[in-house]
Amino acid sequence: MVASALLALQPGAATGQTGARSAAGAAPADNGNWEMPGKTYASTRFSAMREITPGNVNQLKVAFTFSDGTNKGHEAPPLVVGGTMYIVTPFPNIVTALDLTKPGAPAKWTFKPKPLAASQGVACCDVVNRGLAYDGGRIFMNTLDGQTIALDAKSGKAIWRTQLGNIARGETVTMAPLVAGGKVLVGNSGGEMGVRGWIAALDAGSGKLAWKAYHTGPDKDVLIGPNFHPFYASDRGKDLGVKTWPPNAWKIGGGTVWGWISYDPKLGMIYYGTGNPGPWNAEQRPGDNKWSSGVFARDVATGQARWYYQSSPHDLFDHDDINEIILADMPVGGRMRQVLLRPARNGYFYVHDRLTGQVLTVAPYGFINSATGVDLRTGRLQPNKAKEPHQGKVVRGICPAAPGAKDWNPSAFSPITGVVYIPHINLCMDEGASQANYIAGTPFLGMDVKMYAGPGGNRGVFTAWDPVHQRKLWEKTENLPLWSPALATAGGLVFYGTMDGWFKALDQRNGRELWWFKTGSGIIGQPISYRGPDGHQYVAVMDGVGGWAGAIIVGQLDARDPTGALGFLGATKDLPSKTSKGGTLYVFALPH
Amino acid sequence: MSSPYRTSVIVALVLLTACRREQRKTEDKSFATTVPAGTQPGLLVAGGQLAFKPDPKQAAYEHNANALAEGQRLFSWMNCVGCHSHGGGGMGPALMDDEWRYGGRIDQIAATIVEGRPNGMPSFRGKLTDDQVWKVAAYVRSLSGQPTKDVVSSRADELSGTPPQTLEKREPVHPAESTLQ
Numbered sequence: 005m006v007a008s009a010l011l012a013l014q015p016g017a018a019t020g021q022t023g024a025r026s027a028a029g030a031a032p033a034d035n036g037n038w039e040m041p042g043k044t045y046a047s048t049r050f051s052a053m054r055e056i057t058p059g060n061v062n063q064l065k066v067a068f069t070f071s072d073g074t075n076k077g078h079e080a081p082p083l084v085v086g087g088t089m090y091i092v093t094p095f096p097n098i099v100t101a102l103d104l105t106k107p108g109a110p111a112k113w114t115f116k117p118k119p120l121a122a123s124q125g126v127a128c129c130d131v132v133n134r135g136l137a138y139d140g141g142r143i144f145m146n147t148l149d150g151q152t153i154a155l156d157a158k159s160g161k162a163i164w165r166t167q168l169g170n171i172a173r174g175e176t177v178t179m180a181p182l183v184a185g186g187k188v189l190v191g192n193s194g195g196e197m198g199v200r201g202w203i204a205a206l207d208a209g210s211g212k213l214a215w216k217a218y219h220t221g222p223d224k225d226v227l228i229g230p231n232f233h234p235f236y237a238s239d240r241g242k243d244l245g246v247k248t249w250p251p252n253a254w255k256i257g258g259g260t261v262w263g264w265i266s267y268d269p270k271l272g273m274i275y276y277g278t279g280n281p282g283p284w285n286a287e288q289r290p291g292d293n294k295w296s297s298g299v300f301a302r303d304v305a306t307g308q309a310r311w312y313y314q315s316s317p318h319d320l321f322d323h324d325d326i327n328e329i330i331l332a333d334m335p336v337g338g339r340m341r342q343v344l345l346r347p348a349r350n351g352y353f354y355v356h357d358r359l360t361g362q363v364l365t366v367a368p369y370g371f372i373n374s375a376t377g378v379d380l381r382t383g384r385l386q387p388n389k390a391k392e393p394h395q396g397k398v399v400r401g402i403c404p405a406a407p408g409a410k411d412w413n414p415s416a417f418s419p420i421t422g423v424v425y426i427p428h429i430n431l432c433m434d435e436g437a438s439q440a441n442y443i444a445g446t447p448f449l450g451m452d453v454k455m456y457a458g459p460g461g462n463r464g465v466f467t468a469w470d471p472v473h474q475r476k477l478w479e480k481t482e483n484l485p486l487w488s489p490a491l492a493t494a495g496g497l498v499f500y501g502t503m504d505g506w507f508k509a510l511d512q513r514n515g516r517e518l519w520w521f522k523t524g525s526g527i528i529g530q531p532i533s534y535r536g537p538d539g540h541q542y543v544a545v546m547d548g549v550g551g552w553a554g555a556i557i558v559g560q561l562d563a564r565d566p567t568g569a570l571g572f573l574g575a576t577k578d579l580p581s582k583t584s585k586g587g588t589l590y591v592f593a594l595p596h
Numbered sequence: 597m598s599s600p601y602r603t604s605v606i607v608a609l610v611l612l613t614a615c616r617r618e619q620r621k622t623e624d625k626s627f628a629t630t631v632p633a634g635t636q637p638g639l640l641v642a643g644g645q646l647a648f649k650p651d652p653k654q655a656a657y658e659h660n661a662n663a664l665a666e667g668q669r670l671f672s673w674m675n676c677v678g679c680h681s682h683g684g685g686g687m688g689p690a691l692m693d694d695e696w697r698y699g700g701r702i703d704q705i706a707a708t709i710v711e712g713r714p715n716g717m718p719s720f721r722g723k724l725t726d727d728q729v730w731k732v733a734a735y736v737r738s739l740s741g742q743p744t745k746d747v748v749s750s751r752a753d754e755l756s757g758t759p760p761q762t763l764e765k766r767e768p769v770h771p772a773e774s775t776l777q
Binding site for chain 2: 121122123124125126127128129196436438440441443445446447448449452555559560561562563564565566567568569570573
């Protein structure tokens with residue numbers, strides 16, 4: 005009976021209830037593992053396990069726990085590959101393999117990469133790490149000080165190490181690598197430090213650099229060549245990465261890559277977004293500031309750009325475009341299209357044609373007054389002049405705030421319901437711009453920010469979004485900023501955690517809270533679900549509050565200054581009374 | 597002590613303080629050309645004795661409104677504000693609270709600025725003169741209310757506006773002249 009309940013559903017085979025399904029070829033049948041943060045190349049964060057359901061989730065109990073010995077913000081998901089779980093800590097980025105076949109899941113090995121301590125000083129928003137990747141018997145990891153390392157998954161021994169980032173220039177690496185087409189894809193963080201953003205591809209076998217594409221500067225550095233065909237006219241022209249900046253400003257202009265990459269194996273293309281331009285004070289960088297705050301499609305083999313779309317040209321508000329990109333197939337205007345689904349930081353939910361980059365439909369999924377819409381003819385965001393920051397004055401009530409309507413924490417997509425489950429935030433801000441001074445290895449901002457709750461007073465929201473009809477199906481408000489990613493399961497549940505440590509299961513149909521568990525520290529980590537060696541379904545999550553939203557806890561910051569933590573202190577004054585630091589893995593299962 | 601006498605003493609003291617408060621160091625030699633920043637020992641000294649004697653010139657910085665104002669300007673201009681915000685902290689620790697990782701004496705703060713610290717504080721050696729370092733260090737101490745209220749600025753320089761230092765709750769004062777951190 006258990007076995008029949010666990011029969012893996014074939015995601016992508018059927019069309020979801022809204023009409024959207026996972027992209028064919030990018031989301032294979034669930035093997036019960038969790039081998040990359042997005043679960044599949046389509047970045048679905050969906051488990052086909054269905055033993056745990058709305059009917060029995062109230063029986064869910066802790067199966068085992070593990071303290072990883074660190075206490076900064078834990079944003080990474082655990083990975084599970086055939087009876088072993090792999091977890092990575094925030095700085096100092098310790099990797100531990102846990103043996104799931106033994107009672108209590110004892111450690112098999114631990115790997116300590118020993119990143120430079122000084123790297124902590126150039127990490128803008130806590131010293132997080134967003135996860136590992138597994139491929140072909142190897143675990144791939146990034147360290148805060150800019151190394152990419154391949155480990156033997158069995159022994160935990162390093163196979164190769166490649167230094168990509170340079171902390172002296174303010175570069176760190178916080179994203180999870182993605183292994184696609186034999187390449188390990190990695191980008192830099194440091195958009196607040198005046199770095200020049202890039203994405204690099206390393207050969208998965210040797211760790212040697214295969215290609216590297218910058219997101220500012222001349223076309224040859226950006227890997228823009230004859231195959232580059234952006235859909236909109238404003239993205240066409242020679243060396244726009246130089247011409248859309250004041251002289252030389254592109255050299256310190258940002259456009260980092262610290263979020264998520266998706267991959268379409270059939271097209272051989274990767275899709276990812278670029279970070280904010282620098283400095284935050286936009287008056288110092290007149291122009292569109294290409295290729296920051298937009299989405300690239302690239303050929304994974306060569307790195308050559310295929311198309312680009314700029315979500316926030318001349319970004320005014322730190323609206324990085326690095327959020328998750330879900331690959332789906334769904335009907336638009338009466339015919340099936342291969343699309344990208346993007347709940348973007350600027351508050352709009354974009355549906356793009358993934359072959360051309362064309363914006364097919366767009367709608368706000370959060371409260372926005374900083375823009376009035378997106379012009380579908382030009383593709384251009386329409387900023388609201390009244391909310392534009394200027395030097396020497398304070399502009400109040402800008403929504404969404406700098407972390408956007410949603411920051412890095414990814415949504416989940418169920419191919420059964422065809423719904424995107426979006427964990428996000430509801431914050432507005434005041435901004436006062438001033439002249440920023442570039443000094444390598446120090447912040448390059450020129451902006452005082454003060455954040456607070458948006459309309460309604462709740463700082464977090466969990467939204468079920470129908471991407472076909474671009475409408476909200478239901479939402480659940482959360483008092484605190486919602487900084488944890490989401491997990492959707494074939495059993496009909498969605499899971500996420502709150503910053504005060506409530507791990508929750510909601511009914512996918514209506515958002516009703518069916519089960520909750522209080523963890524030691526707050527949760528900003530990504531929950532996963534996997535099939536254990538005993539054939540049963542498990543759900544796992546790390547606690548350990550932190551990240552930008554939890555900076556007040558991990559940095560022991562002083563809430564009397566609302567501009568602290570780049571303005572997040574204003575919106576998180578009460579957090580120290582609700583949670584404290586931690587770093588513990590919790591794994592849950594039904595009694596069996 | 598007679599009352600007129602007491603009044604005159606108070607008046608004299610106020611005048612003295614006021615003079616020092618307004619004093620601008622425009623002569624050739626700044627306060628601290630003879631006091632290089634970043635050369636004082638820490639709190640624990642091998643051998644057990646505190647081989648530290650504060651130079652009165654260091655303390656003078658935080659009794660001077662001009663030095664604090666200049667320190668505040670440099671604090672923003674040198675991007676200290678990007679990490680420490682207006683005292684609340686961010687990438688770097690809060691500076692308005694009562695906790696000092698590397699010591700809260702003005703010379704210890706100056707040493708932190710010049711030398712950098714291992715967990716991420718960059719060294720500003722060569723980027724600031726010694727005089728500027730002492731001014732920034734004095735301003736850093738003012739974030740937790742160490743100077744007297746008559747020298748701190750009655751308005752904040754920044755735009756989004758933390759409360760003016762004259763109105764804020766101050767942390768326990770460790771006088772600049774004290775050898776304790």
